[in-house]
Amino acid sequence: MVKRGLPVRTVGITGTGMYVPDRILTNTHLEQLVETSDEWIRTRTGIRERHIASPGTPASDIAAPAVRAALKSRGLSPEEIDHIIVTTVTPDMFFPSTACVLQDKVGARNAWGYDLSAACSGFIFGLAAGYQAVASGSVRNVAVVGVDVLTTLVEWTNRNQCILFGDGCGTVILEPMDEGEGIIDFILHADGSGAQYLHMLGGGSLNPPSHATLDKGLHYLYQDGKAVFKIASTSMADVTMEVVERNGFAIGDISLIIPHQANLRIIEAVAKRLGIEREQVLVNIDRYGNTTAATIPIGLHEAALSGRIKKGDLVVLTSFGGGYTWGAILLRWELDTPQG
Ligand code: COA
Numbered sequence: 001m002v003k004r005g006l007p008v009r010t011v012g013i014t015g016t017g018m019y020v021p022d023r024i025l026t027n028t029h030l031e032q033l034v035e036t037s038d039e040w041i042r043t044r045t046g047i048r049e050r051h052i053a054s055p056g057t058p059a060s061d062i063a064a065p066a067v068r069a070a071l072k073s074r075g076l077s078p079e080e081i082d083h084i085i086v087t088t089v090t091p092d093m094f095f096p097s098t099a100c101v102l103q104d105k106v107g108a109r110n111a112w113g114y115d116l117s118a119a120c121s122g123f124i125f126g127l128a129a130g131y132q133a134v135a136s137g138s139v140r141n142v143a144v145v146g147v148d149v150l151t152t153l154v155e156w157t158n159r160n161q162c163i164l165f166g167d168g169c170g171t172v173i174l175e176p177m178d179e180g181e182g183i184i185d186f187i188l189h190a191d192g193s194g195a196q197y198l199h200m201l202g203g204g205s206l207n208p209p210s211h212a213t214l215d216k217g218l219h220y221l222y223q224d225g226k227a228v229f230k231i232a233s234t235s236m237a238d239v240t241m242e243v244v245e246r247n248g249f250a251i252g253d254i255s256l257i258i259p260h261q262a263n264l265r266i267i268e269a270v271a272k273r274l275g276i277e278r279e280q281v282l283v284n285i286d287r288y289g290n291t292t293a294a295t296i297p298i299g300l301h302e303a304a305l306s307g308r309i310k311k312g313d314l315v316v317l318t319s320f321g322g323g324y325t326w327g328a329i330l331l332r333w334e335l336d337t338p339q340g
Contacts, residue, residue, distance in 0.1 A: 011174055012334045013331070062169045081143050128145065134174050170299075
């Protein structure tokens, strides 16, 4: 098979973990907050319920159990982790990084790390960064964490957005692989001109927090739902096809595509554009909503645990999000399905 210009060591996923808060917000609950209906939300988005954090819960509190679970699944102690990459747009605070907070919280005292911001594409950007760190030999292993508490940015009176999001975390451990292929290739993209359609303007150096920024609601997420919908489906489908074909495979060779979970209709449009059946694409948006950087690692963890992906399977992870940012990662799954 063709190996494209990536560095030397073969790198793959050797552990996975996830965590979502216990609190569940159903569509029926949302009917009491805004003028909407369970039927509208299910048919327009595919979401039935989402897990949301209690007020005051920082991202690191949601990430810590997922990191511990991933370490446990691999049989590593926190001290054995070299590197932590936290992908999030809802960090605990501007600084220190959530990676540092998390390092302390889980007792990974030999790890260094940083936060990475690529919105809904955060996890695949982080996976690519983690891949490069391990492939280059500069670290032995990385915990790549996709975590968001996006419900902290939601305007709960806006029915166009409050129905979409949930909170959660997924984590994977990356290590060199002795055999098999692990991560085969990735393609990442950014287009900063898309920022106008998906952003949060307040709180940073452009609009430091003030009474005026609060009054204008600049601390809420803004999205042009229709614009994002259209470009997300075509971009994820096209970049998936590109990464598959440039490595000498056909789309039918892929056992499972795990797309970012933003809207069931976007996922269905991706499947249609790729000419594949719905069964070849993972869907769990019905239970979690859009958990931003966490959708893909949560999907991957659940697919591995349930045996939906098995050792030797080819898998594509693909995402689209704020930035705009988007991309796809092709990998061969190397873990046995957990027993019992
Ligand atoms: N309940 C009931 N009606 C709603 C509603 C809700 N929660 N939200 C919007 N509507 C109404 C609109 O007001 C509109 O009514 P009108 O025709 O009287 O003006 C009608 O439903 C259709 O709205 P529209 O915006 O065309 O719906 P849509 O099918 O585009 O769905 C989104 C809206 C937001 C669900 C959809 O565009 C989407 O998911 N976009 C992607 C967003 C995204 O992925 N963001 C994260 C980035 S990764």
